[in-house]
Amino acid sequence: MSAPTGERPRRPSPVASARPQRRPRKPPPQPFTLLGLVGLAAFTLVTAWDWVLGIGFNPIALPGELADSNPAMVEGLFNITDADWRADYAELLRTHFTDPDSPWLLSLDSRIGSGLVETVQIAVLATLVGAAVSLPLAVLNSRLGAPNRTTHAVIKTLNNINRAIPDVIWAALFVVLVSVGALPGILALTMFTIGVVVKLTSDVVDGVDLGPVEAARAAGASHAAAMRTALVPQILPSFASFSLYAFELNLRGAAVLGFVGAGGIGQAMNYYWSQLDFEAVSVIIFVYLVLVVIVEQVSISVRRRLV
Amino acid sequence: MTETRSRPARSRLAEQVRPERPFARFRWTVTLVLTALLVWSSATVDASWGRLTEAPGRAVGFAQTLVANASLEPLGVALEAMWESIAIAWIATLIGAVCSFPLVFLAAGNLTRGRVKQPVRQLLNVFRAVPEIVLAIALIPFLGLGPVTGAVAMGISSIGTLGKLSAEIVESIDRGPLEAVEASGGGRLTRLRWAVLPQAMPEIAAFWLYRFEINIRVSAVLGVIGIGGIGGFIAQAVERNVFERIGLGLVVVILATMLVDAISSRLRRRLIEGPSPAAQARRERASVAGAEHEEDPE
Amino acid sequence: MIQFESAEVTYPGGVHALQGVDLTIDDGELIVVVGLSGAGKSTLIRAINGLVPLTGGQVTVGERTLPGLGRRELRELRAEVGMIFQAFNLVHRTTVLSNVLMGRLHHVPSWRSLSGLYSPEDREIAMQALELVEVVEKAYVRAGNLSGGQQQRVGIARALAQQPRVLLADEPVASLDPPTSHVVMRYLQQINRELGITTLINLHFLDLARTYADRVIGLREGRLVYDGPAADADEAVFEEIYGRSLTADDVLEAQGGL
Ligand SMILES: Nc1ncnc2c1ncn2[C@@H]1O[C@H](COP(=O)(O)OP(=O)(O)O)[C@@H](O)[C@H]1O
Ligand SMILES: [Mg+2]
Numbered sequence: 001m002s003a004p005t006g007e008r009p010r011r012p013s014p015v016a017s018a019r020p021q022r023r024p025r026k027p028p029p030q031p032f033t034l035l036g037l038v039g040l041a042a043f044t045l046v047t048a049w050d051w052v053l054g055i056g057f058n059p060i061a062l063p064g065e066l067a068d069s070n071p072a073m074v075e076g077l078f079n080i081t082d083a084d085w086r087a088d089y090a091e092l093l094r095t096h097f098t099d100p101d102s103p104w105l106l107s108l109d110s111r112i113g114s115g116l117v118e119t120v121q122i123a124v125l126a127t128l129v130g131a132a133v134s135l136p137l138a139v140l141n142s143r144l145g146a147p148n149r150t151t152h153a154v155i156k157t158l159n160n161i162n163r164a165i166p167d168v169i170w171a172a173l174f175v176v177l178v179s180v181g182a183l184p185g186i187l188a189l190t191m192f193t194i195g196v197v198v199k200l201t202s203d204v205v206d207g208v209d210l211g212p213v214e215a216a217r218a219a220g221a222s223h224a225a226a227m228r229t230a231l232v233p234q235i236l237p238s239f240a241s242f243s244l245y246a247f248e249l250n251l252r253g254a255a256v257l258g259f260v261g262a263g264g265i266g267q268a269m270n271y272y273w274s275q276l277d278f279e280a281v282s283v284i285i286f287v288y289l290v291l292v293v294i295v296e297q298v299s300i301s302v303r304r305r306l307v
Numbered sequence: 308m309t310e311t312r313s314r315p316a317r318s319r320l321a322e323q324v325r326p327e328r329p330f331a332r333f334r335w336t337v338t339l340v341l342t343a344l345l346v347w348s349s350a351t352v353d354a355s356w357g358r359l360t361e362a363p364g365r366a367v368g369f370a371q372t373l374v375a376n377a378s379l380e381p382l383g384v385a386l387e388a389m390w391e392s393i394a395i396a397w398i399a400t401l402i403g404a405v406c407s408f409p410l411v412f413l414a415a416g417n418l419t420r421g422r423v424k425q426p427v428r429q430l431l432n433v434f435r436a437v438p439e440i441v442l443a444i445a446l447i448p449f450l451g452l453g454p455v456t457g458a459v460a461m462g463i464s465s466i467g468t469l470g471k472l473s474a475e476i477v478e479s480i481d482r483g484p485l486e487a488v489e490a491s492g493g494g495r496l497t498r499l500r501w502a503v504l505p506q507a508m509p510e511i512a513a514f515w516l517y518r519f520e521i522n523i524r525v526s527a528v529l530g531v532i533g534i535g536g537i538g539g540f541i542a543q544a545v546e547r548n549v550f551e552r553i554g555l556g557l558v559v560v561i562l563a564t565m566l567v568d569a570i571s572s573r574l575r576r577r578l579i580e581g582p583s584p585a586a587q588a589r590r591e592r593a594s595v596a597g598a599e600h601e602e603d604p605e
Numbered sequence: 606m607i608q609f610e611s612a613e614v615t616y617p618g619g620v621h622a623l624q625g626v627d628l629t630i631d632d633g634e635l636i637v638v639v640g641l642s643g644a645g646k647s648t649l650i651r652a653i654n655g656l657v658p659l660t661g662g663q664v665t666v667g668e669r670t671l672p673g674l675g676r677r678e679l680r681e682l683r684a685e686v687g688m689i690f691q692a693f694n695l696v697h698r699t700t701v702l703s704n705v706l707m708g709r710l711h712h713v714p715s716w717r718s719l720s721g722l723y724s725p726e727d728r729e730i731a732m733q734a735l736e737l738v739e740v741v742e743k744a745y746v747r748a749g750n751l752s753g754g755q756q757q758r759v760g761i762a763r764a765l766a767q768q769p770r771v772l773l774a775d776e777p778v779a780s781l782d783p784p785t786s787h788v789v790m791r792y793l794q795q796i797n798r799e800l801g802i803t804t805l806i807n808l809h810f811l812d813l814a815r816t817y818a819d820r821v822i823g824l825r826e827g828r829l830v831y832d833g834p835a836a837d838a839d840e841a842v843f844e845e846i847y848g849r850s851l852t853a854d855d856v857l858e859a860q861g862g863l
Binding site: 211216218233 | 654656680681682683684685686687688690692693694695696697698699703704706707708710711715718719721760763764767
């Protein structure tokens, strides 16, 4: 982190007028750096080693393990190196895109088709509802926007708890409360959206221009009115961008919900996986991936224009 | 008073033309599109909205059951599962950091030409685009179902995000030092070592830590497909109504995640802002101790 | 009438920004407050609308006396006192009209301010305020797209939309070039004359102070060191206020020649 010092000549300064100066000793290395490096190395060894506290991750053996695969599964999922398989797969995709009698066709009421549509619906609803709730919460979650310290502390703690609960766990809990289907998925991703958008947006609040807020206060505005007119317009583009970002994340997150009964494409994935129908899983992965990539591209280009 | 003020005498007021209120096309478009999406989704989605009204009552009941069944007995298993999630996340972050690092300098526009940059960026984008769960499923035939599968899947994903964001950090560095090293005859590696890394490394490292925080959540999510860790622990407990495990699992995952977040965000701040002024002053005092002459102020 | 009685402001850091200030301002006066940077001009002005709390003494504005106002009364006071800022303090991303409507915030019910659906009456008041400073044709333009002088006129319009009894201007021309400074000062003077609004303006330039003020108040290190008609405030007086001989930086006209 220090600038290059280079070799200094060991002779007395050629500039006669320079006053005599004492060179400082090189400071000892930063304890933070040293401790940090040792700590991280130890943590890595503990977590990577194959023992009670580690997951047994061996980067040297990994290529060997990758090569030693389960042929039946690979056959089904993707045997991309095999030209015949590729041709079969293309044919498979083609028929499933076009053949109305296929059981897991992309017709919208097939298991896969409806799963995909439901995934999009879950993501859309969770993003809209979550974002709408997030805007006022984000204002309250900032030092500037909270009417008092207690509100700030309470909102912050609640949102930290919310963010600490992974979205599938939210989904599992909501399945208990409202039973299986798309509803628990929507609720779970709404919580997730709130966590992401509130956190990111309230970080932006601390960087806004305080002048307009002062002007609103000087005009006798109430706290809420000052925030609405002087603060919200300033954070709106970031908020919109974060909401779109949350939508991308929700679309990805929605795939996993089905594994706990909370609807979406994950349900179909889970079903065919349990049937050992790897080809079906493969088709799901393929179409879902296309959907994710398209939505992401659109979202990214919109976001770039926003901020 | 109001009357006199809203009726100024000057004739210049008469000459001004008030503009028409323009049609807010952007605002209307956004409103319409969002409303349409909302209506379409909520009307066609297969969700039993009526159940929402029962949810609060059920939530209270569920919470009471959790409290009634509260027990520290499964603490050992829960902690073990949580630790596994953390370990998976850490290994994944390391994979992402180590593999993305060399790519960063190829993907940064101020260090390489577009011919190199574009394909590397595309590669990173591919890694980033594939959802972790898809990667994990795709890896199962090779690695089986276990923590290593999760770590590798999340690691690949992390390569994408870390690579892209680190490259953006490198692109935002100050050009001055780059030119200075070049002007003193430094080559490519010299430039990296003395001009790029000193500027970008703290932020990149901070970003690794941030990714670690995210990966802890992802590893919990992947738990439900069976890679292990706290996610699977809680999901199974919910499925089988093992209430003491649900309650304790939630407590453990919340506390552990918040703890790791707190530590990590402090480390990140320390990385980006450097040592506290007090600590810095102490070190400097130690290093010039004994010097009779003060250092030149300039 | 505005009345300072032994007003004191000590900031948390221990700076005595205002010390024992006694001052009476009659309705309709145009007062320019001068003093070096750090003399306490902003503090004096902000003490009037309670943006800076007093730590001693009191300030009476009309029938209200600071300190000791409840939150509600303080907001009522602020609604009657318009403020103009050096940095304009506009929301750049919204329209000029929305910015001016901020001056109505105290008068509109919260459902209107929160939804942005202001009544036609409030819009009319805002439009008239814009006409007073002759920027009404920019009403639907983004405030950030205006020039500095135009932005300050919008700032004035926002204060006028409050229909205030008092206008406070904290270095309103410090971010503007000399010709624009005169334009803005002339608007403030006209508003004072035509609408009879008591006006306090912080300034640094002595020629501007002498040209536009009825009465000049000099501050040095938080104390009132001069209070008299603008006509009497000659260079000797300014040297007394500043505690040093005058330089080109103290005269606006000299700036243009640089
Ligand atoms: N918020 C504040 N906290 C602490 N000290 C302040 C604050 N605002 C102003 N001061 C100090 O009070 C003194 C007067 O400030 P100010 O009223 O802004 O002077 P002026 O407007 O004449 O430049 C200065 O010494 C300034 O540093
Ligand atoms: Mg000032």
